[in-house]
């Protein structure tokens with residue numbers, strides 16, 4: 415590519431936002447070089463995998479679930495030729511287990527959306543009619559017949575306004591809220607939940623189906639993206655953290671690496687989390703209200719337990735939820751990845767919004783897992799052969815009611831600086847889809863101005 419304008423387009427951060435921005439730029443002809451700067455050796459950010467020598471498995475930093483409404487992510491995977499590596503349900507189905515081992519299962523039939531959800535809720539095994547009917551009331555809201563929540567209303571207040579009973583909250587709403595917003599319904603924004611419900615349940619029936627990667631995350635996204643970029647002449651500089659963005663009267667002038675190297679450019683896409691972005695900006699820029707608001711965004715952790723067990727705890731669905739347990743979801747990675755190893759079952763246990771556990775010692779969490787499995791799978795003794803605890807302390811921003819306004823737009827107040835990352839103002843909670851959407855959006859704006 416021939417450089418045009420002032421220097422290369424610099425993309426800072428090789429998480430999914432930065433990678434999807436760079437891939438989109440590389441897939442079109444901008445006439446400018448693209449350079450990706452990544453702080454770590456491997457990239458992938460919060461969606462990566464690594465070799466775990468003790469167990470011999472490649473483990474994700476955390477189990478990631480997708481939905482059929484991840485349209486931008488699916489487009490990204492198609493570009494990388496990896497769409498086939500995610501297994502989607504034919505129709506949305508969720509299996510939850512109550513203490514004592516009773517299953518509450520929801521199977522949505524092959525009806526057009528949102529009838530499939532209504533029928534799925536009504537047909538839910540293990541839950542009384544009164545509770546199911548209360549969930550159907552929420553359907554009226556989706557059809558615009560009840561006042562919509564704004565960003566200041568919490569999920570808890572909204573669920574109470576809709577008269578949702580505790581059993582339907584436990585079996586349906588709470589797992590959905592913790593899983594998609596990564597925080598407590600008592601603080602999370604109902605408007606953010608609505609954004610999920612609308613995308614998942616008001617479009618096509620496929621939009622609400624869950625998708626599980628059949629391969630570890632770096633094999634799904636990161637390595638194919640790096641290969642794609644290398645093949646198109648995009649330089650990805652790993653272990654090259656951005657230290658500063660120089661800004662003059664006309665906007666961005668240079669990207670400065672921690673090594674002191676200076677790359678002259680008038681265009682930077684920041685795909686960094688809030689903290690390193692703010693650290694890279696000069697003081698006068700930080701006084702702009704857009705940047706001054708960013709520190710008001712808080713973060714929420716996710717804890718993942720990886721366990722190799724000597725036998726399966728359940729058979730059938732690839733993932734199950736635990737009703738009213740501090741441990742939220744269990745994934746059978748042996749079945750998902752198709753391993754054939756008698757006497758070894760790889761299980762992931764995901765705990766969202768895990769504030770109360772993020773400082774616990776790993777053994778405390780493993781002991782908790784053992785105690786909880788006795789409650790949910792009574793009479794099924796098992797032995798833990800290996801374990802690995804991964805704590806992502808800043809897994810996502812929180813979506814506390816009233817905080818959406820602090821998320822910045824793609825086009826920043828600094829000329830030539832564009833913002834990407836799952837936490838920017840995409841209209842979605844901080845998820846893979848938000849990250850990829852933000853990357854595509856930043857690339858689109860840059861291409862339009864190149």
Ligand SMILES: Cc1cc2nc3c(=O)[nH]c(=O)nc-3n(C[C@H](O)[C@H](O)[C@H](O)COP(=O)(O)OP(=O)(O)OC[C@H]3O[C@@H](n4cnc5c(N)ncnc54)[C@H](O)[C@@H]3O)c2cc1C
Pocket residue numbers: 426427428429430431432451452453454457458459460461475476477478479480654655656657685686687690716717718806808809810834835836837844845846847849
């Ligand atoms: C445990 C866990 C489970 C999750 N589960 C799900 C799920 O089930 N479904 C879902 O949709 N989403 C899930 N998410 C959220 C999803 O992983 C994120 O939304 C997404 O990966 C964010 O991508 P990003 O590119 O915006 O940010 P990041 O992944 O944080 O990328 C930022 C990149 O910038 C780099 N960087 C930092 N500082 C610098 C610097 N100074 N210079 C250069 N580079 C720098 C970082 O190393 C990183 O590579 C989960 C997240 C976690 C942590």
